[in-house]
Amino acid sequence: MFTKEKRLKVQMTIMLAIVGIGIGWLFAVQFKTTPSRVLNPVTPYLSLTQAQATLTRDQDETKNKIKALKKEIDESQAQIKIQQKSAKTMVEELEQLKDKVGLTEKKGKGVVVTLADSSKEIPNIDSIVHAADLRDLVNVLWGADAQAISVNDERLTNTSSIDSIINTILVDNTKITNPFVIRVEGDQKKIQKVLEDANALSDIKKRVKSEGLVFNTEKLDVTVNEFGASFSVNFAKTK
Amino acid sequence: MILGYAIVSQLKIESKINEFIDPKRSSVIALEVSELIKTNQQLLTEQRDLQEQKNKLASTDNDSEESIAKDIEKLKIISGLTEVVGPGVQIEPSEFLQTVQLIDLINALRNIGADAISIDDQRVVMNTFLDEENFPKPVIKVIGDSDVLENALTRKGGIIEQIGGNAKVTTQTELVLPAVK
DSSP: OOOOHHHHHHHHHHHHHHHHHHHHHHHHHHHHHOOSSSOHHHEEEEHHHHHHOOOOHHHHHHHHHHHHHHHHHHHHHHHHHHHHHHHHHHHHHHHHHHHHHOOOOOEEEEEEEEEOOOOOOSOOOSSOHHHHHHHHHHHHHHHOOOSEETTTTEOOOOTEEEETTTTTTEEEEEOSSSSSSEESSSSSHHHHHHOOOOOTTHHHHHHHHHHEEEEEEEEEEEEEEEOOOOOSSSEEEOO | HHHHHHHHHHHHHHHHHHHOOHHHHHHHHHHHHHHHHHHHHHHHHHHHHHHHHHHHHHOOOOHHHHHHHHHHHHHHHHTTTTTTEEEEEEEEEESSOOOHHHHOOOHHHHHOOOOOEETEEEEEETTOOOOOTTTTSSSSEEEEOOHHHHHHHSSSTTTHHHHHEEEEEEEEEEEEOOOOO
């Protein structure tokens, strides 16, 4: 039979063994996590994030310069329209074309569609919005005779693309984030009818029910921003 | 207590290091950086072109009219109001393309920098509704950098593979695309 003293000894031994194993485990983990190479894995990561921040800042600055230049060009053209009789018709044609391609702001009756990730704590592939959802939605809206569309205030044009890098969505290579607000100018009844059609956007509607994806529509007076950049044509020529 | 503190600290450090060196996270940022570099280059070119345009408008009457005429031509091409000609590629899918495949293909062509696109000799513009029923076996013509387009479409992991289709892609020195009807 164990005496009190012996029991104490056994308990102490067990305690010491636990502490010993714990310290041993810590040493082992420490050795395992220390990179065996000279390279510090944190440095490239930090360089990448710094480069990302610098490039994003540069992009914003260039966009602002482009915006200012476009405004100055518009003003110059308006002046030419007044001062040069020969150019008046040309400037008027240019103004109509600018309006057609999305280089002017549009205001009017329309619909605002909000597409957003589900508020589920643990997201899954079906509970978040993908670039493909936005592409499908935009296609359906054009089918409903939309006159102008913007996604998170990025105006869509003939050259626009909606893409993704893993979970980051880009409109014309500009990063946009959840929630996604799509402003559409056009016939409210027609747009609403198409959006409510059970056959349209069936995948999104299924995920609204099963995963809590957010898909709301509202008839409103809308302002659709003008396209912030300019166009470049490098290979096509008029015949 | 000391042992507990040490364990918690160790776990925290480990998770922080893992967060930093997580290849998935780093590669996402690397891709974003690469996209930013590409976009910033495009934006700088745009800025230079606009500056040139502004200077021309401010110079002689002839120069300003030339600049306006150039702008008109460019926007006519963009809007699809005029027939256009140029090099590019012709894509002939070997099987039926579903609506989502068409949407993804046209989106990718725009992202690569296509100047003009047509499907079955119908010009694709901003508000073209893409629907499989309208284009049961589409022939897609694209004006742009033919080498870049062909490579982006046909390489392993390229657009055709991404949309899960098969297609014959041929480069063309001159394609003629109609104006919007």
